[in-house]
Amino acid sequence: MKIFISGSNGFTGKYLKKVLIEKGYDVFCGSLRCNDPNEYYFNLLDIDSMNSAFKTIGKIDFFIHLAATSFTLASDYEIELNNKIGVKNLMRVLCKFYPNYNIFSSSASVYGNAKGALSEKSSLNPTTTYAKSKLFLEQEVLISGLKSIVVRPFNYTGIFQNDNFLIPKLIKNFKEKQDLIRLGNLDIKREFNDVDDVVRIYSDFLNRADLFTEKGSVFNIGSGKAYRIGDIVDLLCEISGHKINVIRDEKLIRSNESQELRCNIEKLASIGIEPCSGNINSLLKKMLNN
Template identity: 35%
Template sequence: MNKVLITGIDSFTGKYLSIFLEDKGYEIYGTSLSKSGDKKFICDITSKNDVLNVLKEVEPNFIIHLSGISFAAHGKNEDFYKVNTIGTTNILDSILELNQNPSKLILASSATIYGNQGKEVLDESLCPIPANHYGASKYSMECLSKGYFSKLPIIITRPFNYTGSGQAEQFLIPKIVKHFKEKKDSIELGNIDVSREFNDIGYVCEVYKRLLECDKKSEIVNICSGRGIKLLDVISSMNKISGYEINVKVNPAFVRKDEIKSLTGSNEKLYSLIGNVEQKEFELTLRDMLEA
């Protein structure tokens, strides 16, 4: 009874999580948009027939739904809703249609649903005010999925920023690391005197495992640590690790007006559900990324 289906298994998170859970004794299956293989199925979650076929084949005991469009600057706004919102309800409807009874479904939302709250610490009691289509599509997914709480054992997660080796270079920390790998003289950034969560992918994998195994359901919870890291400290750490200093140029085009200087998530609810979760020092994460 340990079959886990991970949608979006080829994603940054999916690759790490599949290895992590397999090492813990789980039997891993996955969906991909383009690659099939041993226990991996090509599946477009916007196609209910695709979803039904995979669920019939696998009959999973657990589902971790990671599949979706996660880059906020994706060009077509309608895609966010088609994939992130409708794709998720396709999965939930298909499970019910097949009369399957998984032990746990984890649906990945995003901390971007909070929008700009004007607060330094964000907890689950806040009313979401998403500021872009990515966040709005995830919040829409949450609202619709809550209608299934009485029928399926669902936990919705709101991950804050996390990173690690292999993350796409369009994201901030991989962008910084890439500049150091290539020995660039300078880098253009936006507001650098700000503090944000940058958790390690290993921390996130441990959180997902514990949420999978806990007896809680019908919950919406942050995946966060409450650990704020200043961008200036990221640069300082990279200077130290790489052995040279990069010149940071502030590009006004990257600067957001009224940006909150410190922004983290509250881990109070998360830790009440699964216990405290430790993670390695961020400088070690940066070193791993630089040396990868």
């Protein structure tokens, strides 16, 4: 079975590639940086690069789209360029080569400032450029006619994630035994799931061809367990035995930021796929000890 992963050298892509190879799948990868024989130059802004990769590989059974510009690491212009124009280009290429099944990574950020445990039927109200670009992706999938699943992962992290993201930033500061750290709003609540759980769920979908539809079946990926940022800091103090002082930095507070993002896991559980564990204590210990 041929599987193609776009964004294979990104945080999630590296984990997913490893898991799928270990399971015996024939894995091909698309990235801006090619290091292995089964990796192909794959640039969402370069249609020729995508055409070339698909022509060389031949018919693809599952295409998994992870490539995107991250909210934390990029300007609004970069997000618009890659996550909108790049997605338009990608859909043109996919509709030409027509993989049998497709998984597209959206984001729970499309829910915006909704309250409570958010289900796939909750209203969508994206408030950031990144979230709006992910809703754009979902709309493109809807009109493509490709047999697809759209996943909306809630926040997740793990070893090797860039320390521009919150949890790796905290871990880095605790490992270095820094005296203080600058953070934004300590009262917002987020899920912080383990990337290992997330890629396991991606892998589980490969065994469920019945779930893929031409309008893009939507599934949340999460645990249903959200944690206050300030409580995460306190937990790290407890686990590490190191006290760190937090300075509230107004520059790090986003006016349009959702106060809570928590997943309703009922749909995922109803199809027999185990949701993320949401074991924050275990995850933080693993990252601190790495």
